[in-house]
Amino acid sequence: MTVRFTTILEGLEVVMGLGIHPEELAAPQRVIVSVRMEVAYAAPPAEDRIDAVLDYDFVRSGVQALVANQHFHLQETLCEAIAALCLSDARVEQVTVRTSKPDIYPDAAVGCEVVRGR
Incomplete structure (x- = not known):
């Protein structure tokens, strides 16, 4: 019996x-990351x-390591990299x-979402 x-x-x-954008290339910014994994x-x-x-610590520390020394130009590629990290666990x-960039505009956050599966 499989449970999810x-x-x-x-x-x-x-x-x-x-x-x-030049200001984004010049300095790091806050990014909010949320992950939802369907685990079997x-x-x-x-x-x-x-x-x-599944211990979600591996996702938290994996995301932190992923963004520590790398600049991503697109939220889409960041989302794909995080999705690949999560799917590295076979379950x-x-x-x-x-992902969301909350500080780009004074009146709105901008973000991206991707859904990936096996």
């Missing part, structure tokens, strides 16, 4: 290089232990990645 859980990392704030298991966790399920069947 949704594992969510919501509102991770990173400061990173992202964008194509052979059975429900029999024990209340983290090693029985993840589908992932939705959303």
Whole structure:
């Protein structure tokens, strides 16, 4: 019996290089990352232990490492890179990645979302 859980990392704030405009190329900016993973298991966790399920720490630390020393020009390529990170765990069947740049405009955030699966 396969069981599915949704594992969510919501509102991770990173400061990173992202964008194509001169001011975005000159300095890092705040980016908000949210990830929703549909995860399949052979059975429900029999024990209340983290090693029985997908530990979302790998996504958080993976995103932080991904953006630490790399400038992305497009939110689309950033979303794709995060989706690939999540899908590196074979239990993840589908992932939705959303990014947002909250400080570009005074009256709106701009973002991107991608859904990828196996």
